[in-house]
Amino acid sequence: MDWDKLRIFHAVADAGSLTHAGDVLHLSQSAVSRQIRSLEESLNTTLFHRHARGLILTEQGELLFDATRAMNKRLETAAARIRDSEEEVFGEIKVTTTTAFGTLWLAPRLAKLYELYPDLKIDLMLEERVLDLPMREADVAIRMKEPSQADLIRKRLMGIHMRLYATEAYIAANGTPATVEEIGKHRLICQNPTSFQVSAGKSLVEYLLSYDVPHLFTVNNYFGVLQAVRGDLGIGVLPDYVVEDFPNIVRVLPEVESNEVPVFLAFPEELRQSKRIAAFRDFVQDEVIAHRRRQRALEEAAE
Incomplete structure (x- = not known):
């Protein structure tokens, strides 16, 4: 359906007159009349009863006017929201x-x-x-x-950076490794090297696993690593941004960390x-x- 013809139909139905609609649309009465006639032909129906005092919508015209009125209201709402979005965030x-x-x-x-x-x-x-x-x-x-x-x-x-962390409770119960070689005395919690992760994190895990680590717990994401660390299960490889939100978690072996990500x-x-x-x-x-x-x-x- 031709949007321009629908726009003209809506103006005519709203004004109840070809002349008044033409004034609103800045079109001649004959141009408006031609567009309405063309729309009626395309729909194979009559949209207006014509008489000396103006135009009255037919039943089919009322149905179409209901549709164009809803469309027009939605367009006006959208235009208002676009204007408002210059000042508001939604x-x-x-x-x-x-x-x-x-x-x-x-x-x-x-x-x-x-x-x-x-x-x-x-x-x-x-x-x-x-x-x-x-x-x-x-x-x-x-x-x-x-x-x-x-x-x-x-x-x-x-x-x-990916770094090593444990809870204060775990450190109190199990001690702190003084060197990376002593990581084997603790359970290491990390992502499995085959899991999808940034290369810097994978490299750090591979480096730690190059030492003898008999006690190992792997998870396929850092959220799982964090939960295991918080449960005092061992020393975990975690991104450094978690520390401020969990003050009972402390860094272990501060000289060990991944490259910057x-x-x-x-x-x-x-x-x-x-x-x-x-x-x-x-x-x-x-x-x-x-x-x-x-x-x-x-x-x-x-x-």
Whole structure:
């Protein structure tokens, strides 16, 4: 159905007159009349009863007017929301990140974001697979390496390291290894080297396993490693960002750590002007800055 003809039909039905509709549309009466006649022919029906005092909708015309009235209202609402979005933040954001980062770092902080923007809706997708942002499988990605996809705006958020941690209770009961060679006296909790993980984390695990480690517990994600460490099961390989949220977990063998893993935030170029994307990006960046400050304070206190 021709949208332009529907627009003209709606104006005529609303005004009840070809002349008045023409004035609103800035068209001549004959042009309006031709469009209505063409629409009636395409639908093979009569939309108006014509008489000297104006036009009255037929039953079929009433049905079509109900439809165009609903369409017009939705278009007006959409236009108003578009105008409002220049000042307000609302709508859905599909965010993808790894299970560990999303579960242990991002999700616990989102309450602050919702306090700022209660009309925002976050759809958080936690998986190791890299989603296709240009194809809009997600709006924003937070990943442990720089995205390689084209046409993305990317921002380096921070660098993280995989380190060794245990609870204070575990250390009190089992002692602290003085050297990496003594790791074999403890149960090592880590991701299996065959599990999907960043190469820096895999390299650290392989390095630790090159020593005699008779007691081993492996999990396929860092959330499981964290839960085992919190249960006083042994010494775990964890990303350093977990420490501030679990103060009873302390670092073991501070000279042992992975190479730095960069954390990037990325989104499609086409969303550059999106207010909700900007709000999410700024929120994450502010939280990262606050996280770095707290992390430095913890490291200085431990020295």
